[in-house]
Amino acid sequence: MSMTTTMIFRLEINPAQATFxxxxxxxxxxGGDIVAVDMIRAGKDTTIRDITVHLNLDVHxxxxxxxxxxxxxxxxxxxxxxxLAHLGGKIQVMPKMPIKNREDLSRVYTxxxxxxxxAIHDDPSKAFTLTAKRNTVxxxxxxxxxxxxxxxxxxxxMPVMEGKAVLFKQFANVDAFPIxxxxxxxxxxxxxxxxxxxxxxxxNLEDISSPRCFEIERRLQEELDIPVFHDDQHGTAVVIxxxxxxxxxxxxxxxxxxxxxxxxxxxxxxxxIDMLLAAGVRRLIAVDRCGALVSGNDYGNPALNRVASLTxxxxxxxxxxxxxxxxxxxxxxxxxxxxxxxxxQQMASDAIVFAMANPEPEIDPEIAAPFVRVLATGRSDYPxxxxxxxxxxxxxxxxxxxxxxxINEEMKLAAAGAIAxxxxxxxxxxxxxxxxxxxxxxxxxxxxxxxxxxxxxxVARRHSSxxxxxxxxxxxxx
Numbered sequence: 287m288s289m290t291t292t293m294i295f296r297l298e299i300n301p302a303q304a305t306f307x308x309x310x311x312x313x314x315x316x317g318g319d320i321v322a323v324d325m326i327r328a329g330k331d332t333t334i335r336d337i338t339v340h341l342n343l344d345v346h347x348x349x350x351x352x353x354x355x356x357x358x359x360x361x362x363x364x365x366x367x368x369x370l371a372h373l374g375g376k377i378q379v380m381p382k383m384p385i386k387n388r389e390d391l392s393r394v395y396t397x398x399x400x401x402x403x404x405a406i407h408d409d410p411s412k413a414f415t416l417t418a419k420r421n422t423v424x425x426x427x428x429x430x431x432x433x434x435x436x437x438x439x440x441x442x443x444m445p446v447m448e449g450k451a452v453l454f455k456q457f458a459n460v461d462a463f464p465i466x467x468x469x470x471x472x473x474x475x476x477x478x479x480x481x482x483x484x485x486x487x488x489x490n491l492e493d494i495s496s497p498r499c500f501e502i503e504r505r506l507q508e509e510l511d512i513p514v515f516h517d518d519q520h521g522t523a524v525v526i527x528x529x530x531x532x533x534x535x536x537x538x539x540x541x542x543x544x545x546x547x548x549x550x551x552x553x554x555x556x557x558x559i560d561m562l563l564a565a566g567v568r569r570l571i572a573v574d575r576c577g578a579l580v581s582g583n584d585y586g587n588p589a590l591n592r593v594a595s596l597t598x599x600x601x602x603x604x605x606x607x608x609x610x611x612x613x614x615x616x617x618x619x620x621x622x623x624x625x626x627x628x629x630x631q632q633m634a635s636d637a638i639v640f641a642m643a644n645p646e647p648e649i650d651p652e653i654a655a656p657f658v659r660v661l662a663t664g665r666s667d668y669p670x671x672x673x674x675x676x677x678x679x680x681x682x683x684x685x686x687x688x689x690x691x692x693i694n695e696e697m698k699l700a701a702a703g704a705i706a707x708x709x710x711x712x713x714x715x716x717x718x719x720x721x722x723x724x725x726x727x728x729x730x731x732x733x734x735x736x737x738x739x740x741x742x743x744x745v746a747r748r749h750s751s752x753x754x755x756x757x758x759x760x761x762x763x764x
Contacts, residue, residue, distance in 0.1 A: 290341065295361055297362065323338070424486045432493045480506070483512060492517055499518070513690055514692070522554040524561065527706075528704075531706040542566045578604055607628070613632075621643050684736030684740070691745050697740055704731040706720075
């Protein structure tokens, strides 16, 4: 399951030696698909053309070599559309109002701004109404666990954090900014985020390796009065629960009766387990590299010991194959190839499999499909994509709007229920247990559910009348 991309090859063609038809044949023969051709310049001796080729990344070099092997053809340069999308970064800062004259300047800067600064000095809470803080989130990473790439460092993490900022803005109109730190010391990260916190209304921790991420998030939640949310943990857990609620609705099973196996007890796996238990799952077995976790055993890792103490009431030991016997649900947040067909055959009827390892799932979806009722992955090229984008924009939109002091378990459960509710009974089927990330209802539903849960649990610092009035004013302005 190789990744695909679109390449643009600029070719100098000598028509006396080669024809474009020969180029097309060479590209197709090497595994590429020409989707567009543009004439750049035509001359007496040569022509310059751009050909846009859709291909798997693993055949890129083969396609380029096939073109180069043709007489009378020279590749002037080649461009990857993915890299072009990142050229110069993906975000920018734009002012909300133009500065056209001296009066405008005096209002937004000196001398007028001094009055605003003094007002905030007298009442620091006014920073939420008189600065960008009310709508700004820091996306913080140390680059230690980026996607499936591992510890690649803060500079290499920037494109991912920029992408996160784009998604915040696109889906929830939240202004997010990437903060990539040149340290992997938990104390330095905690101190740095605390020092930066006056600027932001919320902190989204991202791609920080386990187990450090648990302590960093816990300390920041305790020591800051704004929401701190590690999306790799909780965003994944929320969307998995949303998909599971609908899958269970489809097969007619309940949370309190099913047997669940969660494989891979890192940041996402541990949070997923916490959320499933909070939602009502009783029979849950956690499996890591050391096998099924059993309470009382010392795994040399506080996070694994904690999970072991909460799970596996029947004290099942052994490997994944032992743990999965009779399971109704498998949730994988581990690595490719750990789940076998023989394991699926041991599961209960109407089996539900969420194979979340990305880009290569725990089992090839096409191999697994005949043996399960509902299959979900983290990939966009298969049905039922479990994607954090369904969660974090709406959660932060709600938390910012009601000025929540934190994001608690009740708010996460409410978000999962809101995501699940978007799929109606008429729409629900094996191939559709989770809404599309482009469904326009998602952010609004999650936002409203999160606000209600925040108010209900006493962590909201704004009354509904305040943000409802602002919603009405914003709507009138539009």
